[in-house]
Amino acid sequence: MDREQLKSILPHRDDMLLLDEAEVVDGVAVGKKLITGDEFFLRGHFPGEPIVPGVILCEIMAQSTCVLFAGEADGKKLRTLFTGLDGVRFKRSVRPGDTFVTRCEIERSRPPFYWAKGEGFVGDELCVTAKFSFCVTSE
Numbered sequence: 097m098d099r100e101q102l103k104s105i106l107p108h109r110d111d112m113l114l115l116d117e118a119e120v121v122d123g124v125a126v127g128k129k130l131i132t133g134d135e136f137f138l139r140g141h142f143p144g145e146p147i148v149p150g151v152i153l154c155e156i157m158a159q160s161t162c163v164l165f166a167g168e169a170d171g172k173k174l175r176t177l178f179t180g181l182d183g184v185r186f187k188r189s190v191r192p193g194d195t196f197v198t199r200c201e202i203e204r205s206r207p208p209f210y211w212a213k214g215e216g217f218v219g220d221e222l223c224v225t226a227k228f229s230f231c232v233t234s235e
Contacts, residue, residue: 097163105166105174106159107235111136114156118163125200127160133192148190153224154181157214161200165232172234179209180229188223190216196223208232 097105097118106113118127131138131148138146162176190196200214208231216224 097166102159102163106162107175108159112155113159114152115159118160120163120166123164123201125160125163125198127156127163127198127200129156129196131190131192131194131196138192146192148194148196150184150186150224153186153190153196153216154184154226154228156196157198157200157216157224157226158212158228158230160198161202161210161212161214161230162232164200164202170234175233175235177231178228179231182227182229184224184226186224188218188221190218190223194218203227 099116102115102118114129115127116129118125133146137149137152141147141149158178162174165174197217198214200212202210202212204211209229210232211229213227215222
């Protein structure tokens with residue numbers, strides 16, 4: 097899915113749609129975001145040494161997970177809200193010029209609640225791992 101297709105399942109717009117593309121590969125959501133250096137969250141984090149904030153990396157993982165629900169959306173936009181973020185570990189900084197790639201999967205569900213785990217990479221280097229939960233409803 098490209099950005100326009102992602103808009104059909106995600107309510108995020110403008111600066112908060114943080115994915116360039118995403119797809120499902122063998123039941124795993126794989127998302128990609130090229131960090132250009134022009135993103136709003138880099139302006140003050142940190143001057144002269146821009147690093148993508150950890151909470152943004154977690155948001156990118158959560159957004160990529162939502163492609164797993166594309167078949168259930170039936171043309172409706174999904175509303176996804178974080179309900180928890182656990183066991184987050186940062187291993188490597190993500191900087192302008194990096195392509196951040198996520199691999200996320202649902203571990204269990206009790207709709208409308210879902211529990212997932214995710215990893216984020218730059219190349220072969222692991223940058224972040226997390227477990228997270230969210231509530232999914234349709235608008």
